[in-house]
Amino acid sequence: MSASSWVLALLQALLYAALAPLLAGWVRKVKARLQNRRGAPLLQPYRDLYKLFAKEARMAHTASLLFRAAPYIVFIAVWLAASAVPLLTTGLPTAAIADVIVIAGLLALARFFLALAGMDVGTAFGGMGASREMFVSALAEPAMLMAVFTLAMTAHSTNLASVVDYQLASHDVLRPSYMFALAGLVLVAVAETGRIPVDNPATHLELTMIHEAMILEYSGRHLALMEWAAQLKLLLYGTLLANVFFPWGVAQGTGPSALGQGLAVITLKLAALGVVLAVSETVLTKMRLFRVPAFLDLALLLALLGLLSHVILEVGA
Amino acid sequence: MTAALWLAGVATILALLSAAVSLLAMRAPHVLRLVVMPLFGLAGLTALAAGLAALAQGGTATAELPLGLPWLPWRVRLDALSGLFLCVIGVVSFAVGLYGPGYVRRFERGRDPVTALGGFAGLFLAAMLLVVLADDAFLFMVAWELMSLSSYFLVAFHHDNAANRRAAFLYLLMAHIGGLAILLGFGVLASFGGGFAFDAMRGAQLPFFWASVAFVLAFVGFGMKAGLVPLHAWLPEAHPAAPSHISALMSGVMLKVAVYGFIRVVFGLIGQFHWQWGVAVLVIGSISALMGVLYALMQHDLKRLLAYHSVENIGIIFIGLGLAILFVDNDHAALGAVAFVAALYHCVNHAVFKGLLFLGAGAILHSANERDLENMGGLLRRMPWTGLFFLIGCISISALPPFNGFVSEWLTFQAALQAWQLDSGVLRSLVPIAAAMLALTGALAAACFVKVYGVAFLGQARSRHVRRARPVPLSMRAGQGVLAVLCLLLGVLPTSFIGLLNEVPRQVLGQGLPHATAHGWLWLTPISPGTASYGAPLVALALFTAVGLGLWLFGRGIRRVRRCDAWDCGFAPPSPGMQYTATAFAQPIRRVFELLFLIEEDVTQQEDGQLRHRLQVRDRAWGMLYLPIARAVEKAARQVVRLQSGNVRIYLGWSLATLVVLLWVIA
Numbered sequence: 001m002s003a004s005s006w007v008l009a010l011l012q013a014l015l016y017a018a019l020a021p022l023l024a025g026w027v028r029k030v031k032a033r034l035q036n037r038r039g040a041p042l043l044q045p046y047r048d049l050y051k052l053f054a055k056e057a058r059m060a061h062t063a064s065l066l067f068r069a070a071p072y073i074v075f076i077a078v079w080l081a082a083s084a085v086p087l088l089t090t091g092l093p094t095a096a097i098a099d100v101i102v103i104a105g106l107l108a109l110a111r112f113f114l115a116l117a118g119m120d121v122g123t124a125f126g127g128m129g130a131s132r133e134m135f136v137s138a139l140a141e142p143a144m145l146m147a148v149f150t151l152a153m154t155a156h157s158t159n160l161a162s163v164v165d166y167q168l169a170s171h172d173v174l175r176p177s178y179m180f181a182l183a184g185l186v187l188v189a190v191a192e193t194g195r196i197p198v199d200n201p202a203t204h205l206e207l208t209m210i211h212e213a214m215i216l217e218y219s220g221r222h223l224a225l226m227e228w229a230a231q232l233k234l235l236l237y238g239t240l241l242a243n244v245f246f247p248w249g250v251a252q253g254t255g256p257s258a259l260g261q262g263l264a265v266i267t268l269k270l271a272a273l274g275v276v277l278a279v280s281e282t283v284l285t286k287m288r289l290f291r292v293p294a295f296l297d298l299a300l301l302l303a304l305l306g307l308l309s310h311v312i313l314e315v316g317a
Numbered sequence: 318m319t320a321a322l323w324l325a326g327v328a329t330i331l332a333l334l335s336a337a338v339s340l341l342a343m344r345a346p347h348v349l350r351l352v353v354m355p356l357f358g359l360a361g362l363t364a365l366a367a368g369l370a371a372l373a374q375g376g377t378a379t380a381e382l383p384l385g386l387p388w389l390p391w392r393v394r395l396d397a398l399s400g401l402f403l404c405v406i407g408v409v410s411f412a413v414g415l416y417g418p419g420y421v422r423r424f425e426r427g428r429d430p431v432t433a434l435g436g437f438a439g440l441f442l443a444a445m446l447l448v449v450l451a452d453d454a455f456l457f458m459v460a461w462e463l464m465s466l467s468s469y470f471l472v473a474f475h476h477d478n479a480a481n482r483r484a485a486f487l488y489l490l491m492a493h494i495g496g497l498a499i500l501l502g503f504g505v506l507a508s509f510g511g512g513f514a515f516d517a518m519r520g521a522q523l524p525f526f527w528a529s530v531a532f533v534l535a536f537v538g539f540g541m542k543a544g545l546v547p548l549h550a551w552l553p554e555a556h557p558a559a560p561s562h563i564s565a566l567m568s569g570v571m572l573k574v575a576v577y578g579f580i581r582v583v584f585g586l587i588g589q590f591h592w593q594w595g596v597a598v599l600v601i602g603s604i605s606a607l608m609g610v611l612y613a614l615m616q617h618d619l620k621r622l623l624a625y626h627s628v629e630n631i632g633i634i635f636i637g638l639g640l641a642i643l644f645v646d647n648d649h650a651a652l653g654a655v656a657f658v659a660a661l662y663h664c665v666n667h668a669v670f671k672g673l674l675f676l677g678a679g680a681i682l683h684s685a686n687e688r689d690l691e692n693m694g695g696l697l698r699r700m701p702w703t704g705l706f707f708l709i710g711c712i713s714i715s716a717l718p719p720f721n722g723f724v725s726e727w728l729t730f731q732a733a734l735q736a737w738q739l740d741s742g743v744l745r746s747l748v749p750i751a752a753a754m755l756a757l758t759g760a761l762a763a764a765c766f767v768k769v770y771g772v773a774f775l776g777q778a779r780s781r782h783v784r785r786a787r788p789v790p791l792s793m794r795a796g797q798g799v800l801a802v803l804c805l806l807l808g809v810l811p812t813s814f815i816g817l818l819n820e821v822p823r824q825v826l827g828q829g830l831p832h833a834t835a836h837g838w839l840w841l842t843p844i845s846p847g848t849a850s851y852g853a854p855l856v857a858l859a860l861f862t863a864v865g866l867g868l869w870l871f872g873r874g875i876r877r878v879r880r881c882d883a884w885d886c887g888f889a890p891p892s893p894g895m896q897y898t899a900t901a902f903a904q905p906i907r908r909v910f911e912l913l914f915l916i917e918e919d920v921t922q923q924e925d926g927q928l929r930h931r932l933q934v935r936d937r938a939w940g941m942l943y944l945p946i947a948r949a950v951e952k953a954a955r956q957v958v959r960l961q962s963g964n965v966r967i968y969l970g971w972s973l974a975t976l977v978v979l980l981w982v983i984a
Contacts, residue, residue, distance in 0.1 A: 060883035062777055062891075064697045066708075068878065072867040080859055096840070097852035101727050105718040106856075112717055112763055119771030119897070122694070123885040127897025130771060134764035135905040142756035145730075149752065153737050158730075158849045204886070217883055221871060293909045304753055311745040315737045 008254055009094040013083035020231040021045035023238060023270055030278035045231065049224050057220030060121045070117035071218065071225035074110045078229045081106035082236040086161050086243055088262035089251035090168075095161035100148045103160070104141065107192070107236075110229065111137055118214030129213025132289060136191055136198060136210065139296035144188040146303035150181040150310050151244060160244065167247040177314060180306030182245050187299035189237035191292070194230065196281045198292055201230070208286060235270070242269040318378035322395040322450075324367035325403060329446045331360035336439025343432045346425040350418045353435040357442065358414015364446055365407030371400025372817045375824075379452060386455070389513060394452035397820040398585070402449045402577045405665055408803065409569045409672040410442055413562045416676050416796025419789060420562050420683060429474055438563060440467040445574050454503040454513040461499065461578070465492035465542075468571060471563045472555045484554035491541055491551040498538030499578070505531040506586055518586045528589050535582040536597065542575035545635065546605040547938045549628045553612070556627065557620035557688070561679025564620060568627045569672035573664050576634055583642075584657075584825050590646040592744060599639030599747065603754040606632030610761045611913055614768070614906055615934040617690045617899040619678045622769065623671065626714065629758060630667040633729065634660045636751055640732045641826075643744060650828040652735050655843045657822050658815060658830060659728035665814075666721040666807060670713040673800035677707035680793055681773065685786040690899040692780040693773040699786040704774045706797040711770045713804040715763040719857035721807035724841070726759055731849050761906070768902040777893040809857045812838045900932065907934065915940060 025045045032039025059067060084098035098106065115130035152158040154175065155166035191198040194211040203209055215226045243250050249265030251258035287295065335356035342348040371378075377396040385391035395403075424431050444467055447460035469492070473485035507513050510521035523531065537548070544552035556564050583594070609629030616622035637660025644653035678688070680703045687693060697704035713720040733755070736748035778784035788794075807814055815830065823829040832845050842850045885891050907914065915935040923929050960971065 056879065058879050058881045061880050062695070062883060063880075064695075064775060065701075066697065066775065069864070069868065072864045076860060076863040076867065080856065080863070096846075096850045097855045099849050099851060101730050101849075102718055102723075102851055102856065105716070105723050105727075108715070108760070108763055109712070109717040112712065112715060112767060115767045116771055116775060119767070120775040121883045121885075121891075122776030122893065122896045123883050123891045124895045124897065125885060127771070127776075127902065130767060131897060131902040131905060134767050134902075135909075138757070138760040138764045138906065139909075141760035142753050145756040146749070146753050149730075149734060149749065152734055156737075157847055158734065159847070162847060216886065289905065290908065300753070304750070307749045307753075308746050311737055311749060312742050315745060 005091065005093055005254060008089075009083065009092040012087050012089075012092060013079065013094070016082045016087060016232060016235060017079060017228070020228065020235045021049060023235050023274060024231040026271060026274045027234075027278050027281075030275050031281055034278060034282045049228055052224035052227070053221045055220045057218075057222050060217055062122050063120055063217070066113075067117055067120040067217075068222070070113045070120075071222040071229075073113045074117075075225040075229040075232075077106045077110035077113075078232045078236070081110070082232050082239075084160065085236055085239050086164055086250060087239055087266060088259050089254055090161040090164050091252060091254050092161070095159055099158040100152060100160050100163075101145070101158055104145055104148075107233070108137070108141065110233075114214055114226070117218075118216075121217045123217065125209075125213045125216050129210055129216070132210045133214060136292055136296070139293055140188045140191045140299065143184055143296060143299035143303045144192070146300065146307050147181040147185040147188065150177050150303065150306040153307070153310055154178075154314070160240075164243055164247045164250055165252065167244065168250065168252065175310070175314060177306040177310035178245065180302045180309060182241070184299045184301075184303030184306060185241060185245075187295065187302070189241060190280075191296060191299070193234045193237055195277065197284045197287045198295065200286050238270050238273050239266065242266065242273055318371065318374055318376045318395065319380075321367045321370035321374065321400070322378040322380055322393065324363055324370065325395055325446065325450055326393075328360045328363035328367060328403075328407070329443050329450075331356055331363060332439050332443035332446065334439070335360060336436045336443065339432050339435025339439060342435055343430065346431050349421050349431045349435045350425070353439070354414055354417035354421065356414075357417065357435075357439060358411050360439075360442060361407045361410025361412075361414055363407070364403045365411060367395070368400040368403030368405075368407055369817070371395050371403065372397055372820055375820045377824075382456075389453065389455055391456040392452040392514060393447075393450040393456070394515070395450060397824045398577070398580065399449045401661060401665070401818065401821050402573060403446065405573050405668045406442070406445050406449065406570050409566060409668050409800075412672060412676065412796045412799045413565055414796075415799060416679070416793050417562050419791070419793035420560070420679055422790075423683060424560070428477070433470060434474060434560065437467045437470045438566075441471060441563075441566065445570060448574050449577055452515050454507060454515070454518070457578075458496070458500060458503070462496060464571065464574065465489070465496065468559075468563075468567060471567075472559045474560060474563075475558065478558075481558040484551075484558045487551045488555035491548070495538045495541035495548075498534045498541070499582075502531045502534030502538060502582060505534065506582075515586060519588060523587065523589065525589075525591070528587055529591070529594070531587055532583055532594050535579060535587075536601075539575045539579040539582070540601070543572050543579070543631045543635075544605075544628045545601050545631060546608045546628065547942050549605065549609070550936060550938045550943055552628060553616075553621050553624040553936075556624040557618065561620070561675055561682055564624075565672040565675035565679070568624060568675055569668040572627055572631055573668055576631070576660075576664055580638070580825070590642050592643055592646045592741070595639050595642035595646060596744070596747065597639075598635050598642060599751050602632045602635030602637075602639050603751045604632070605629070606636065606758040607754050607761075608632075608913070610758050610765060611906075611910055612936060614761060614765045614903045615914060618688050619681065619690055619769065619773065620675070620688055622690075622765070623674050623678060626762070626765070627667075627671060629762065630663065630671065630714075633726070633755065633758070634663050634667070636660075636755060637663060637725075637729050637732065639751075640729070640748065643739065643748070644732070644735070645826060647739050649735075649738055650826055651831070652732060652738065652844070654822040654826055654828045654830055655728065655735070656732035657826060658818055658843070659725055659732055661818055661821060662728060662811075662815070663722075663725035666713070666725050666804075669800050669803045669807065670710045670722060673706060673710040673797055673804065674714065676793070676797045676800065677703055677710060680789045680797065681786070683793065684789055685783045687780070687783055690769065690772045693778070693783050694776045694893060694896065695774070695778045696783065696786060697774040699778075699784075700788050702794045703789060703797065706794075706801040707774065708770060709801040709804050711766040713808065715766045716759045717763065719805075719808050719853055719860060721804050724808055724811045724851075724853065726755070727851060728843055729755060731843050734849075735844065764906065765903075768899055772897070772899045772902065776896045779893050779896070809853050810838070811841050811851075811853050815841070913937065
């Protein structure tokens with residue numbers, strides 16, 4: 001692996017960070033249009049982040065050191081996880097550092113510190129958010145792992161770049177296991193990124209919030225990092241769904257034309273995915289917390305069915 | 318190799334010496350702190366050196382001790398497997414030796430004799446070392462029983478408390494039932510092998526039926542000691558009852574000695590692999606992992622919670638062992654070696670982080686005199702070092718990168734993902750279900766340790782004595798620090814440790830991991846570089862550099878962060894009582910999995926008109942397994958009472974009848 005590919009990997013990581021607010025803005029814009037509103041400009045999330053970074057950060061008297069360090073850890077962990085997911089091309093060295101289990105692990109690390117930060121100040125809402133977040137993720141994480149294991153078993157690799165390469169090489173095969181895994185992973189992505197019907201990113205209604213409850217005490221640049229991390233996570237799951245299940249257009253080399261094509265294709269795919277998300281958020285309502293297990297059990301069941309249909313139907317055949 | 322065996326012998330003698338010296342502590346209690354605990358730590362360090370030497374050199378060394386029966390001298394043997402477990406015992410004992418002097422100080426003025434504490438701890442360590450070194454069934458059983466008995470006295474150390482006496486008795490009972498099963502297992506092996514020496518047993522050719530009998534006996538016997546569900550019920554009673562540094566040894570090390578026994582007997586002595594056994598081990602392991610973590614989530618006594626997590630981690634280890642048996646039976650020895658290495662790696666990891674967490678719980682007990690999470694809070698500000706080390710332990714046990722727990726779970730997943738290479742469709746579908754349970758276990762463990770750390774160390778103190786907690790003495794911090802650093806090293810440099818570990822599968826399965834370090838020390842590639850790779854040092858480097866850089870860039874601002882009241886959506890200023898409690902934190906999970914628990918919950922009105930909510934979550938294993946057996950034993954005893962007529966002639970008649978039957982059996 002040459003130095004230029006490492007530079008390219010770094011550029012891809014920066015691209016992730018740069019694109020993340022755009023996707024969030026796009027989803028908000030489409031959603032607003034669907035609800036007959038004009039909505040905020042597409043670039044509003046960038047302005048929000050800029051404003052938050054410029055503002056003074058304040059902390060509660062009862063907050064400890066962990067509260068200060070958590071935004072950095074959360075952001076970096078999510079960012080590292082994202083940079084291991086192939087965005088434009090599969091020919092980058094980062095994919096070999098962290099396979100899909102490590103990505104799940106890094107996301108879990110971010111969640112661990114996010115939940116701890118929620119509990120740090122010692123308010124009722126923080127504890128509530130942390131408890132719910134860990135509850136939802138405890139059910140979502142196995143579903144996610146099972147869904148990606150289906151792909152990993154088919155491609156005989158847990159390395160996402162290899163999985164995408166394998167997909168590209170056998171593009172005209174429709175596998176039943178993939179359908180199950182895709183359905184499972186979509187449900188998990190909705191739960192993990194805190195979207196309707198599991199959580200509502202736009203609410204501060206005390207009794208329903210999960211993610212917002214944990215970051216309630218944050219302000220200034222700390223809040224900016226937390227928000228940015230959440231946007232990155234959305235982009236990560238979007239890319240995962242778009243590039244692993246619909247791998248068409250992902251570059252396999254590192255030439256400029258291939259990368260340009262990769263960028264154009266992923267932009268289109270993410271834009272389409274954003275529309276789907278906005279539509280589903282418009283037509284669905286938020287569930288009660290105790291309906292969420294049924295939702296996630298369905299995800300786990302679908303993912304497990306995918307895995308089983310792979311090992312039973314596809315391996316022997 | 319002989320030198321390593323000598324070192325191991327020295328370690329055993331040092332442990333016995335620390336036991337002997339503690340007799341002096343009867344008159345002068347500070348001897349325990351000044352001499353006994355350092356000797357104990359030195360014994361641990363020597364054992365660690367012996368184990369590392371054995372792993373690095375490979376090969377085996379044997380010796381005969383001038384002890385034992387005339388026709389059956391005690392034989393010891395040191396190979397890579399023993400060496401690895403010597404390391405496990407040694408490293409935790411060393412940390413306990415460092416930690417002990419500060420911790421045992423609180424017992425010097427107590428009513429309980431410190432002689433017992435030091436003496437039995439030394440015996441306990443020596444017995445564990447002997448179990449690992451034993452090369453014949455006789456010495457193994459003697460050492461095994463010595464280990465059980467000495468730890469019984471340690472569990473019963475605070476015998477003023479009736480609950481502790483009960484826990485200790487239950488422990489003794491279970492230890493003996495387990496010991497009996499192991500003894501019978503050795504009996505089967507010895508009768509086919511023609512001798513009690515392990516060498517004779519290794520050569521035995523057992524038919525499938527008798528091999529399975531020996532396997533089941535070993536699985537039950539060692540599984541009981543290791544705390545596999547449903548035989549685990551004694552564990553969360555006994556481990557928390559002992560003083561904390563002993564809890565660390567029992568949970569961190571003694572359970573591993575049981576795992577060693579299982580590996581030695583099943584992988585080494587029986588030497589056969591059948592998929593039925595693999596399925597049994599895999600299923601029991603998965604159930605133990607899941608039930609262990611679910612019950613742990615329901616606890617709010619810190620030490621009990623940690624003890625339940627031992628059940629979980631032993632389950633994860635057995636998942637690895639079950640996969641190893643399945644793969645080896647399917648002629649995939651290389652994959653079997655991956656699963657086996659995953660199990661061994663998790664043994665080491667669990668010893669380190671569970672030792673660390675129990676020492677942390679001891680530190681809280683030492684400075685705040687509190688075990689109940691519901692009374693804790695804000696300890697990070699009172700005890701920053703303990704808080705940091707405990708956080709590292711929490712991250713490690715929750716299997717989060719870049720710490721050590723993640724590496725072994727990653728390896729277990731990698732082994733499970735190779736299930737497509739198995740022949741039978743049933744097995745191919747069973748393994749992914751086990752992997753799903755492992756994933757669920759990992760996620761629940763993270764939830765549990767967010768609960769523990771968030772409630773104990775963050776927020777505000779929920780009681781006065783916790784608010785006044787003081788940092789613990791330097792020696793206790795050093796003991797925790799050693800283990801915390803190891804958690805990081807084992808997580809960041811897995812290739813180096815697997816390079817050492819590789820000798821064990823080479824000796825036991827005849828097959829190591831050829832490709833694990835094929836791409837240099839930066840990349841861990843257990844199966845092949847194309848299949849999976851984990852650049853642990855790079856992940857850690859990126860994580861630490863980026864977080865450090867972020868903190869530094871905003872460093873000027875960080876010092877200037879202004880403090881204010883918590884916002885909390887603009888409600889009344891938060892008080893400690895408004896924080897989420899441990900029970901509240903786990904409530905959603907309790908509700909989802911409520912069928913698995915025995916929940917008693919009611920609200921009663923007290924005399925002063927106040928409402929009181931009572932919640933008790935009990936282990937279903939009691940009602941389903943233990944109480945029926947206890948009732949059956951009592952019922953049988955009542956039948957036996959009929960023999961007791963009080964008439965001597967009838968007793969003599971029974972004796973005669975017994976003699977006749979025995980003669981008939983022998984003839």
